[in-house]
Amino acid sequence: xxxxxxxxxxxxxxxxxxxxxLLIGVAFATLLERKVMAAMQKRRGPNxxxxxxxxxxxxDGLKLVLKETIIPIVADKIIYAIAPxxxxxxxxxxxxVMAVGVQSVFASINSGVLFILAISSIGVYGIILAGWASNxxxxxxxxxxxxxxxxxxEVALGLIILSIITYAGTINIQEIMENQNKxxxxxxxxxxxxxxxxxxxxxxxxPPFDLPEAEAELVSGYxxxxxxxxxxxxxxxxxxxxxxxxxxxxxxxxxxIVHNKILGAMKGVSMLCSFIWVRATLPRYRxxxxxxxxxxxxxxxxxLIYVGVISxxxxxx
Amino acid sequence: MLVTFEFTYIxxxxxxxxxxxxxxxxxxxxxxxxxxxEDKLMGYECGFDPFGNARGEFDIRFYLVAILFLxxxxxxxxLFPFSISIMSMTLASYSIMLIFLIILTIxxxxxxxxxxxxxx
Numbered sequence: 001x002x003x004x005x006x007x008x009x010x011x012x013x014x015x016x017x018x019x020x021x022l023l024i025g026v027a028f029a030t031l032l033e034r035k036v037m038a039a040m041q042k043r044r045g046p047n048x049x050x051x052x053x054x055x056x057x058x059x060d061g062l063k064l065v066l067k068e069t070i071i072p073i074v075a076d077k078i079i080y081a082i083a084p085x086x087x088x089x090x091x092x093x094x095x096x097v098m099a100v101g102v103q104s105v106f107a108s109i110n111s112g113v114l115f116i117l118a119i120s121s122i123g124v125y126g127i128i129l130a131g132w133a134s135n136x137x138x139x140x141x142x143x144x145x146x147x148x149x150x151x152x153x154e155v156a157l158g159l160i161i162l163s164i165i166t167y168a169g170t171i172n173i174q175e176i177m178e179n180q181n182k183x184x185x186x187x188x189x190x191x192x193x194x195x196x197x198x199x200x201x202x203x204x205x206x207p208p209f210d211l212p213e214a215e216a217e218l219v220s221g222y223x224x225x226x227x228x229x230x231x232x233x234x235x236x237x238x239x240x241x242x243x244x245x246x247x248x249x250x251x252x253x254x255x256x257i258v259h260n261k262i263l264g265a266m267k268g269v270s271m272l273c274s275f276i277w278v279r280a281t282l283p284r285y286r287x288x289x290x291x292x293x294x295x296x297x298x299x300x301x302x303x304l305i306y307v308g309v310i311s312x313x314x315x316x317x
Numbered sequence: 318m319l320v321t322f323e324f325t326y327i328x329x330x331x332x333x334x335x336x337x338x339x340x341x342x343x344x345x346x347x348x349x350x351x352x353x354x355e356d357k358l359m360g361y362e363c364g365f366d367p368f369g370n371a372r373g374e375f376d377i378r379f380y381l382v383a384i385l386f387l388x389x390x391x392x393x394x395x396l397f398p399f400s401i402s403i404m405s406m407t408l409a410s411y412s413i414m415l416i417f418l419i420i421l422t423i424x425x426x427x428x429x430x431x432x433x434x435x436x437x
Contacts, residue, residue: 140371314411
């Protein structure tokens with residue numbers, strides 16, 4: 001029986017490891033994105049700070065922290081401060097149940113998938129609150145668009161995740177990875193993988209679905225009034241979510257991280273790279289097209305896949 | 318007992334990350350020098366002075382999407398227990414679930430025909 005002090009100490013140390021690892025991961029994910037995009041457009045990308053630009057994310061972060069925080073007079077000050085804090089906190093807490101190996105996980109709870117679905121829904125609040133509290137037309141429109149988009153694609157993503165847990169027979173993330181020992185779920189559930197990939201792009205507001213940040217119409221969307229660390233928190237939260245989504249796709253469809261940690265990490269990074277690839281390749285959607293795609297294509301298809309999976313599982317049984 | 322420990326860890330992580338983000342936010346707010354004047358603190362509106370109410374009105378379709386989302390998210394929540402315990406399901410429970418899905422689909426088709434999802 002552990003005593004409370006022991007639990008708190010252990011939890012605190014483990015939390016620090018998770019947070020530091022995540023922050024370093026986010027920093028280098030941004031560098032990866034810029035480097036890969038540059039390579040795809042025949043440029044060099046950042047190459048001045050540090051060796052081949054390796055210290056660029058640190059310099060960027062330092063620059064953001066040294067900026068001046070401007071809070072607009074018309075803004076709701078308290079909600080304005082809560083929004084980025086909420087976004088960042090949620091995106092870290094989501095990582096608590098992400099297993100990076102069958103045994104190595106921060107908190108091995110039995111219902112990891114449910115936890116991720118539940119907590120990631122709260123992430124919408126950060127965006128809505130930011131758009132509302134800024135009291136600016138652009139931020140408000142960006143927040144509304146972003147929330148409607150995330151909410152629409154969450155349904156399709158939820159249905160695909162339902163198919164996966166039906167197929168795996170468990171909502172424990174580690175067990176889902178173990179169940180893919182014989183065959184990765186991408187083989188029997190390939191259409192589901194495609195839908196999940198598209199939904200993941202839209203969930204994280206990535207191009208071609210980066211409508212909230214459409215520079216040409218909304219300047220920067222919900223975070224237009226944020227500067228300095230407020231903006232940095234949004235930025236960090238967003239990239240933490242992107243990495244989470246790519247690792248989640250790797251866990252659900254590509255066998256996850258089972259024995260070889262390097263191989264497992266490469267699966268996640270390959271998903272991340274394909275996110276970047278999509279960004280470098282595709283033009284942005286129009287908003288009505290985005291909504292049509294979400295509700296009239298992805299949702300019926302996801303429902304069909306779900307019905308197909310439950311029929312198949314019952315027939316095999 | 319083990320499970321309670323795990324949720325305690327998550328709670329600790331929640332508090333630590335909350336503290337970290339608050340420190341970051343207020344560090345930027347209190348430490349850096351501030352020069353404030355009216356034009357700078359005004360809301361951004363492409364160079365114009367902001368006019369009108371920023372929260373005046375918005376498209377009703379955002380509201381419709383939110384309502385539709387409520388229904389379908391509830392549906393997913395209902396389907397969760399069924400999906401996990403599918404190994405102990407019979408043909409009868411399967412057909413009941415199909416009827417549930419068909420009713421939802423009929424409602425969804427009705428929504429589309431009514432034009433709730435027409436954006437242009």
